[in-house]
Amino acid sequence: MATPTPSTNTPQKHLHNLSSPAPRSVPPLNMLDSPLNMLGEGGVGMGISMSGMGISMSGMGMSSLGLTASQLGRADEDERRRRLETIIAMINKKKGRVSEEGIMALCKQDQVQLERSANADGSIVLTLVIGANAICDITILLDQVTSVKLEVADDDDDVYKTSGSRILRRSLASPPGVRRINTTLDRFALNLDKLLNMERLSEANAGIGCYKAILSIHRSLMKLFEHEKKLALELIGENTPNARHKAEREVLCKKSGRPRMNAGYCLGLSLEYWMDRRHLISKKGPQPTSAQGKEKDDVDSKALEDYPEEADPGNNKIYSLTIECESSPSSMYTPIRIPDSWIADDIEKAPDAPPDADMSSLILNTSQSKIAWLEPKPTYLESPSQAGDHDAMNIDDAPGRLPNIRFVAKFNPPIIVPLTLYVAIIQSVGLTYDQQDLRATTFVGLALRPEETDPGMSVTAGGHTPEVRSTTSVLAVDKEGKETHTKHANTLYIPKLEYARAVESIPFQHPRQLIALLPLFRQYAFITSLVQDVFGAHAPPKQPPHQPPLSPPTTPKRGETPEVQVDLTLAYTHPSPKLAILVPHPLSSCSSPASSADPSALINELLSMHSLTPSHSPLNLVVDIGHNAEISISDQNVVDSEVVGKTSEGADVDMDGLAKLREKVKRLERALDTCGDLGVWAEWLRREAVKEQET
Template identity: 50%
Template sequence: MATPTPSTNTPQRHLPAFSSPAPRSVPGTGPVAMNFDSPAALGIHFGEGGVGMGLSMSMSGLGMSGLGLSASAMGRADEDERRRRLESIIATLKAKPGRVGEEGIIGLCKKEGLEVERETKPGGGVVLVLLIGSEALCEIPIRNGEIESVKLEINADEIGFGASGSKILLESLQPLPGMTKINNTLERFSHNLDKILRWDRLGAPAQGSVSCFQAIFGVYTSLKKLFEHEKKLALAVMEANTPLASQKAEREVLCKKSGRPRLNANKCLGLSLEYWMDRRHVIKNNAKMQQTSGKGKEKMDIDSEAANDYPEDQNPDTNQVYSMTIEFENSPASMYSPIRVSDAWISDAVEKAPDAAEQDLNKLLMNQPTIDWLDPPPTYLQAAAPAGEDAMNLDSTGRLPNVRFIAKFNPPLVMPLGVLVALLQSHNVETRDIEPTTFVGLALRPDEPDPGLQGSSTETTHEIRSEKTVLSVGKDGKEEQHTHTYSLYVPKTDYAKTLESLPFSHPRQLIEILPTLRQYAFTNSLLRRSFLAPPPSKTALASPSSPSAPTHPTLQVDLSLTYAQPAPRLTLTLPHPSSTTSFSSATDLLSSLLAPSSSHKPPISVTLDVSANADLVVLDQNVAAVAPVVTGERNGDMDVDMRGMQENGEKVKRVGGSLEVCGDLGVWGAWLRREGAGE
């Protein structure tokens, strides 16, 4: 097998600036002199190949007219180029939104074609009323150049979308931490306003006046009903007076059940379906969070979704959330199922009765409930289709909207190519632009050439390296600082692709793929934490250090990843704590080699699969001491020690469970070494 190739950060090479050794003005022998500041200039005037060897530099036998050029023409060309560049710069500046303030907001609205009403308030100050189509308006009071508040109103808003949306719009108009007011632009506000405008325009009269807002409200109502039902079941199995029971139940549903729907979550306007959270067992409680068991009646309105109810919003480095934002896009109704405006995507009972005729047999055998999904009728539009519009006319019932649902992934998810293709095909989506990209190139080394695109190579394994500082707790309870050097080996044939968006026609389709999405969300997050270099501003946070924590020799940690189907498989190998990992002299090395074999213990090794819902299945390990299961024969039947088997299973499960809790390969490796040493 070929030697693995280490990945290195190769800086981009820039061509040096060449200049001719000749003077800037070289008199020619012809009637007109030409100036060539560099060989690049020759390429500009005479093509990519230069002037050629047979062409005299003096141009004595060929005047400017022979080339079809003249001095005045060249001067005009220079002026035209400068003019084009200046116009490009002006166009770029015009495209950027202005600064936050009355004039900037009015200018932005004019550029977007929005009608703005300006009202003068008693005692000074003004109120800008932005009329966003036929379904929304936004009021912005301004006094002495300061934005006082923002009020977003949506027609028939019974779920509080406008209330939480107002907070996001107000935050987008306020300076970021460390930013001065003079540098605060309308860029973030413009992004949010553009989303509201896009929804309104997709539901414009030309589309039959379909309401994208009402479609979102209906999907949210059904998903919220499902979430509350599953959260209630999760709370029911918890012990009484469990601390932070409500948050723990929510995270259980988020990561193992049907996900958690949220309106306008984490500064993102719209409906998000959150389906995975890093280190969900770690809850950093805020001082203002109410300490309730969560088993009482909970409010379903927007006031219950305050920032204090979601501590992960304040701690994204610890609890990164993976979600899908449900939006809309143009799509011919004759080619893809259009949106339906309804809040009846699921029955009031949520689950099917055990004796239902359409009960899922597999779930019934596994004692799992079957969700009672409903199929709302199509949403027909009575308006006639505009000329040239591609729509499906159905007799006198009307036509269907040329708009479809689409889920956008935040962050985008790197998945095996075969898994992603199968997922897209199940949603009747064509797979295009398939390239031999890899997990390493897409997820871990996005700024380097992808190893899968390097042409024909005999190498079948790719190696990447990194170094991290890990804080762990020693056997004396004190913090210890370790430096881990990681090596990751990945087959180059494990091709991957990034999933950024996915159209759908029924929310059931999103719920059904959540177990698969969680497999790769966990794998992405786990390996990126160890192998993806953090931004410079976050380096200090990603590499914790403590002046009082003792340092230890560098520890080599080897990992191998098989990313293809049926499940990601990880193997971690690191030295046993009783083995010598560094030698201060040749004598120490020789003594180690000549020592009795009983003093050498094999490296610690764990192999596990990341199965559906990111459940970790340990396939092989030498950390937990597993006792042999005693079997015998009793009355002619085989007698199996069920208790012993259960105890062994719990020990092995604990090895994988520790990785699920910490969500960090370095911390997990330190814990495995302590367990292997019997500390």
């Protein structure tokens, strides 16, 4: 069996579908993972010196590898230049490591003015002058960042300064499990780019205050948030454990969202609108593993106390909108406005007040129609020069011009919605959907298998998407109350092909547009999260190499618990997505035969599986996901649905029995809302079915 020759050119993305005839110990010669090997294609030599980057590759020519131009072919000069520029661009993406030299190099690359000074204790202070509206002081001692201080213009309440300094300090700290010497500037560079973008927009628009515009929206949204939080506290009860956190999460997931300035690792204003497993409140933060970890824990102790979900992002994943400014011609879209407030002091309208004039049929948040929003006047640019030295022929410098800036909300993470809903969202914010932007993308391709070919590209309209499979380990509780782990063999069916889009950002003119759309965002964020937890992080199971594709399923070994087959059917169509779940009844499970050599035992077991009583039929439920992620079970066979007195004609319906049935169904709905996990919910349903059978 011969090894591959160097001329073999196998695309990297197809390697998992092929098996190489070479022995496992023989490494592949064509390593496309390295950007330097791109120069090898087409016979380009590797004897290149990049003195400006401190990289020397002399002595690594193709001749040293035994490769010649006749074997690889010769590329023309344009192709050589293109590949070299690609390599340089890839190297330039690396922002360096956290150190004094690394920060200075980053500032030089981004053309940020930098001043260096020394303190008496030997520490170094790097002052980053980010335009005319922001200054950042970074104190470094022995190549370790000890403090960060950020100051921005128009921040009268120090809202941006306090949280922004903490975020920048956190972005320069070592992530969990990463040594300080390996900590890069990537996260800090992203935040620095945001500050620079705000400065560039301000300079290009006669010095208009972009920070002031963002802070104005923050104050208005915080006023609304505190009002709704107060109402939620009255319903929950202030003496209830974790009452404050529960009230905040109720507003976050059911009302107008929770605004936060500089949340997580990201600078800027975030409007958080959904949280996975919001009923699960972490009781303690992460334990530090080093002296540096203790210092970081001290820095973030206040944030963890106010936002305990930051200690457990795996369970309490946050979905948010980051509100920023971006360049946009004022003639094409309504530009930014900087009012004192976007909302009235009374917050809620009078009961007899007329609705807003621009409310469309897409706005489904009934509570937001009660909000007393204000309509601010346009904000005009001031004259750039009062000394009479500006050019009167320059229209861009004329006073009274509207700024070429608009508000934009960026989704973190992007939300996946049906194409019909995506078009409606775009139209609701004043944009027109471009038909040329139509792409055959589906929910499976965008949310579950983004690295594979989208089913929409290979399936004709009206066809069926392929099944998606995964195997998961699920936490369950047995009759004795002990925790066990059960394996689930999951299958997802999507009977109707529905094109979908990932919404990454939308512009807006007024914050009420975002508040009105939050019920729809929560609806699809929740159902996407449910399905992704089961199928998103797991690859489809592969057949063992020795097992034919059509062989019967293997019999579990003695003492081995068989996998529980969980079938899910997803209808992703707007306006009411549905999720059907089918799981076997626990009393219908039969133990494996003691020996595969005993055919009579196998026959008896197969016959018993086909003679199940109706009460032992598989559990089947249909879950409707409504606005604000409200759960409604429209069909189920877990609890008894017979109502006494309804079968006889003319008899009165047993209202008590009907009320008990509704309460049982609501209990099933609350269980899914509380756990937020389809696998855990399925095991809980199986246990409830046994209890229902015993009663």
